[in-house]
Amino acid sequence: MVDVNSSLMSGLSGLILAGGEGRRMAGRDKGLISLAQKPLVEYAIECMAPLVDDLSISCNRNRELYQDYQLACISDELENYQGPMAGLAAGLRHAKHDWLLVMPCDTPLMTSHVMAQLLDCLKTEKTRNSLQAILFSHQGLQPLHGLYHKSMLPIFEQCLAENKNALQRLLRSMDSIHIHQALDAELSFNNANDPEELHTIECLLADNEHNV
Numbered sequence: 001m002v003d004v005n006s007s008l009m010s011g012l013s014g015l016i017l018a019g020g021e022g023r024r025m026a027g028r029d030k031g032l033i034s035l036a037q038k039p040l041v042e043y044a045i046e047c048m049a050p051l052v053d054d055l056s057i058s059c060n061r062n063r064e065l066y067q068d069y070q071l072a073c074i075s076d077e078l079e080n081y082q083g084p085m086a087g088l089a090a091g092l093r094h095a096k097h098d099w100l101l102v103m104p105c106d107t108p109l110m111t112s113h114v115m116a117q118l119l120d121c122l123k124t125e126k127t128r129n130s131l132q133a134i135l136f137s138h139q140g141l142q143p144l145h146g147l148y149h150k151s152m153l154p155i156f157e158q159c160l161a162e163n164k165n166a167l168q169r170l171l172r173s174m175d176s177i178h179i180h181q182a183l184d185a186e187l188s189f190n191n192a193n194d195p196e197e198l199h200t201i202e203c204l205l206a207d208n209e210h211n212v
């Protein structure tokens with residue numbers, strides 16, 4: 001298990017992606033959907049807050065509700081929904097620091113301990129200077145849980161301008177990406193795309209609490 005405190009670094013920005021259309025959730029704003037009486041975005045805030053010193057929410061609707069969390073709310077500044085790459089670009093544009101730690105709002109079982117593994121990969125000067133992104137692999141590449149460097153911003157902007165917003169395809173074509181095999185992360189990447197998956201996660205959460 002990674003020690004979160006030893007992984008803390010000064011000068012890290014954070015972003016929670018909550019700006020999607022939620023079509024598989026009947027168009028509902030996923031970050032605000034309740035799981036065990038708590039909106040999904042709150043799970044992500046609790047996971048990220050111990051790790052970063054400048055946390056923002058990427059949201060395109062219900063700004064007034066997200067503002068209750070006293071965090072900066074960043075919209076994509078693009079017409080229509082162009083996918084998570086648009087949220088990442090806006091997040092990097094507004095980030096105070098060179099590195100941005102990112103997670104989506106729909107993985108409430110993700111923990112600070114697992115996310116901190118990415119910070120450990122940043123510890124050596126050599127790694128820090130040569131990389132543009134550090135991402136998890138867990139049953140495949142997980143581009144929405146990662147560390148992105150500011151130098152990715154022009155790349156994202158160009159892709160978006162050319163309507164090439166497939167994140168996986170872009171990242172797989174780059175060699176300045178480090179991929180870290182996630183440890184102790186059996187359930188952490190389970191995401192709630194639709195009501196059925198949300199129910200499954202609710203049961204897992206109840207089991208977890210029961211076993212503590």
Ligand SMILES: Nc1nc2c(ncn2[C@@H]2O[C@H](COP(=O)(O)OP(=O)(O)OP(=O)(O)O)[C@@H](O)[C@H]2O)c(=O)[nH]1
Pocket residue numbers: 017018019020021022023024025030058059060076080081082083084086087088103104105106144193
């Ligand atoms: N800022 C921003 N975030 C997005 C956008 N699309 C998806 N996301 C976020 O990326 C994560 C994964 O989103 P998906 O489940 O693939 O897409 P979604 O729009 O939320 O849901 P569907 O419409 O059902 O695909 C979630 O945290 C979303 O909030 C977007 O256009 N802008």
